[in-house]
Amino acid sequence: MTLSTYELASSAPMIPVIVIEDIAHAVPLAQALVAGGIKVLEVTLRTPVALDAIREIIANVPDAIVGAGTLRNAADVDACLAAGCAFGVSPGAPAPLMEAVAANKFPFLPGCNTPTEAMTLADQGHEVLKFFPASAAGGTPMLKALTSPLPDVKFCPTGGVSLENAKEYLALSNVVTVGGSWVAPVPHMIAGDWAAIEDIARKTTLALGNR
Numbered sequence: 001m002t003l004s005t006y007e008l009a010s011s012a013p014m015i016p017v018i019v020i021e022d023i024a025h026a027v028p029l030a031q032a033l034v035a036g037g038i039k040v041l042e043v044t045l046r047t048p049v050a051l052d053a054i055r056e057i058i059a060n061v062p063d064a065i066v067g068a069g070t071l072r073n074a075a076d077v078d079a080c081l082a083a084g085c086a087f088g089v090s091p092g093a094p095a096p097l098m099e100a101v102a103a104n105k106f107p108f109l110p111g112c113n114t115p116t117e118a119m120t121l122a123d124q125g126h127e128v129l130k131f132f133p134a135s136a137a138g139g140t141p142m143l144k145a146l147t148s149p150l151p152d153v154k155f156c157p158t159g160g161v162s163l164e165n166a167k168e169y170l171a172l173s174n175v176v177t178v179g180g181s182w183v184a185p186v187p188h189m190i191a192g193d194w195a196a197i198e199d200i201a202r203k204t205t206l207a208l209g210n211r
């Protein structure tokens with residue numbers, strides 16, 4: 001079943017931005033996040049093993065809803081669809097990327113951080129936009145300012161969001177969920193400390209709400 005980006009985002013207390021350097025980390029990381037209540041996972045295409053990691057998680061962690069992040073072009077869309085990704089995320093929205101997304105009806109959260117970009121993407125039918133880099137682009141005051149002229153445009157702020165400030169973002173009427181890397185710290189992954197990651201995920205789920 002294909003979930004819309006709104007269904008995906010609104011079911012997630014937050015979406016982890018995951019960078020996997022070692023393929024051996026993929027399954028235990030996903031298992032720890034899912035055990036802690038975080039099921040919608042964004043594995044970024046920033047490392048050579050990213051697509052293999054996505055395939056391994058899909059094959060071995062059935063409760064995870066696995067998408068890819070940092071898509072930059074049409075070839076990335078093809079690769080993600082071939083790997084079985086449920087959705088994609090990008091820090092931006094270049095035309096060739098968005099044409100491939102549309103041609104494939106790929107559930108997608110394109111990136112933006114200006115009113116014009118948000119209006120353009122909403123007019124293209126995108127339900128949830130990644131607001132990136134959230135803190136550097138104005139944080140909660142900027143998003144709050146957008147609620148008045150663009151009340152129907154919904155965002156997933158990412159970049160500088162933490163467990164400490166996530167609730168401030170989630171309290172805004174135009175924020176559906178948030179993204180962040182804090183639940184998958186690379187040092188914990190290198191140390192194989194999956195229990196610590198599960199603990200961070202559980203604390204996050206409890207704090208932000210298990211949706």
Ligand code: 3PG
Binds near residue numbers: 017159160161179182
């Ligand atoms: C991203 O990589 O998409 C975001 O920059 C993640 O930002 P964070 O590390 O501040 O959560």
